[in-house]
Amino acid sequence: MWKQSKWIAVLAVTLAGPAMAGTLPSLPNPPANYPTGELGRLVKLGEDIIMHTDTHPLTKDLVGNKLQCTSCHLQGGRAKTIGTFIGTATAFPAFSKREKTVQTLQDRINNCFMRSMNGKRPIIDTEASVAMASYVTWLSEGLPVAMNAQKPVTPYYSGTWPDKEVVPLIKKATHANYLNGQKIYQQRCQSCHGENGQGAGNFPPLWGNGAYNTGAGMSKLEKMTSWLEPNMPAGNANLTKQEAVDVTLFIDAQPRPSFNLQDHLLPKSEMGYYNSKVLKEKHDVRSNFKIFGLDVDAIRGDRRIR
Ligand code: HEC
Ligand code: HEC
Known part of the structure; x- marks a missing residue:
């Protein structure tokens, strides 16, 4: 498989040189x-x-x-x-x-x-x-314990995660950004992640039934953009903030499983103790865009996809 060997080559370069986009x-x-x-x-x-x-x-x-x-x-x-x-x-x-x-x-x-x-x-x-x-x-052996009373993420990136500078760029996005995102996807992502975002071999899917659902961190626009900036394209992370926003809009506007918390808990008799005071939570592609005041139909420029 040429794709796989290409990825191995990319990985070799990544591991050998300082090119790895380490932000921490x-x-x-x-x-x-x-x-x-x-x-x-x-x-x-x-x-x-x-x-x-x-x-x-x-x-x-x-x-x-x-x-x-x-x-x-x-x-x-x-x-x-x-x-x-x-x-x-x-x-x-x-x-x-x-x-x-x-x-x-x-x-x-x-x-x-x-x-x-x-x-x-x-x-x-x-x-x-x-x-x-x-x-x-x-993986934290030897590091000092640091309680986090605000959010359940490592103190090593709670200041940089997610990147607040991308929020205004997301809020003013239009269909033109989506189209640019599609172009970026085709030119810089599709060779690994597939024409329909379905992935292949070691390349994971980005949308459709094989992908993360609308309750995942990656389905929240500012989080995906912030993750992409230092990490993709794999081995050669080089997206500008605006490009990362545009390709996020394109990918997160594609169909993926909707999230309904209750569907993801084991039956009560089996699940053990679920440490949460929130037992109802639902999200879909539409609501994830609405958080930023965006209408996903207008962003896609297509009223047919739901
Ligand atoms: C589709 C991408 C994706 C996959 C797959 C994924 N995660 Fe995450 N994970 C994230 C994102 C994005 C965050 C940051 C979430 C946030 O801030 O809401 C995160 C956060 C975390 C954190 C807190 C990180 C920190 O440093 O504070 C842990 C722990 C974690 N994930 C574990 C896992 C484990 C274990 C798996 C596999 C069972 C997994 N994740 C699969 C995207 C993913
Ligand atoms: C050279 C191949 C390659 C290219 C090009 C590439 N990716 Fe990836 N991508 C990967 C691999 C491999 C992983 C999984 C990480 C791993 O296994 O090390 C990944 C993981 C991801 C993930 C998280 C996992 C998931 O499936 O949700 C996202 C999101 C993503 N890529 C988006 C992009 C975007 C957007 C682009 C284009 C700007 C891109 N990738 C370009 C290879 C690639």
């Missing part, structure tokens, strides 16, 4: 050695799940799309860029406005299954849940 240079390198014994086994198991979430025997039934955690948390969260897991564990327990409770690292990880993975929330303290939390915690 103050982060230390991830630890060199795994812990020993049973803890080491769990850390490695967690890493395996994060790299192969949709096919791993412990999580495949909980994933509803074709993504892995590493699709967005690059190199399994070892990359020093937006999405890194280096430092993440230092922030937990942390308050979350979304759930209106203090979240543990396991809560935070497991909630991604409902949104980014369009699946079901794993049960806290099951082997998969403990393993993923062990791996993510290992």
Whole structure:
């Protein structure tokens, strides 16, 4: 497969040179050695799940799309860029406005299954849940604990995440920005992510049934733009802020699964304790655009797609 070998070449360049668009240079390198014994086994198991979430025997039934955690948390969260897991564990327990409770690292990880993975929330303290939390915690070994009373994200990027400068650019967007985004997609994204955003092989889907749903961080326009800036195109992140906004508008306006929180919880008898005071939450493509005062029909310039 030429696409795959092209990606390997890109990755080789990325790993070799300073071209990696690291925006968090103050982060230390991830630890060199795994812990020993049973803890080491769990850390490695967690890493395996994060790299192969949709096919791993412990999580495949909980994933509803074709993504892995590493699709967005690059190199399994070892990359020093937006999405890194280096430092993440230092922030937990942390308050979350979304759930209106203090979240543990396991809560935070497991909630991604409902949104980014369009699946079901794993049960806290099951082997998969403990393993993923062990791996993510290992990546913060030696870093000082820093409670976060505002949001459940690492203190290493709570100031830069999301990029506030993109918000005014999103708010004034029009159909012309969408068309420019489509052009950027075709010229700089499509070769890996596919003509219809469906992905292929190691290239993850961006829209359609194999992609993240409308409750995922990536479906919120300012978050996707902020993530794209340092990370895409893979190995050669070079979008200007405006280009990142335009291609975000194009991608997040495409059809994807709508989010209804209740559909992503296991039956009550199985789900264990769900640490949230919010039990109803719904989003769709339309409502995600409305947050910025945008009408998605006008942005698409097409009233037929719903
Ligand atoms: C489609 C992209 C995507 C996928 C796939 C994804 N995430 Fe995330 N994740 C994000 C984004 C974007 C954020 C930031 C969210 C926010 O601020 O709302 C995030 C945040 C997190 C955080 C908090 C990060 C921090 O440093 O504070 C954790 C932990 C996390 N994700 C774990 C996971 C795990 C584990 C998986 C796999 C089960 C996963 N994510 C899959 C996009 C993704
Ligand atoms: C050289 C191939 C390549 C190109 C070109 C590329 N990507 Fe990616 N993209 C990837 C890979 C590979 C990943 C998953 C990360 C990993 O596995 O390391 C990814 C992940 C993503 C993700 C998060 C995962 C998901 O599926 O939701 C988004 C969003 C994304 N790319 C958007 C873009 C956009 C927008 C462009 C064009 C500006 C682009 N990509 C260009 C290879 C590419």
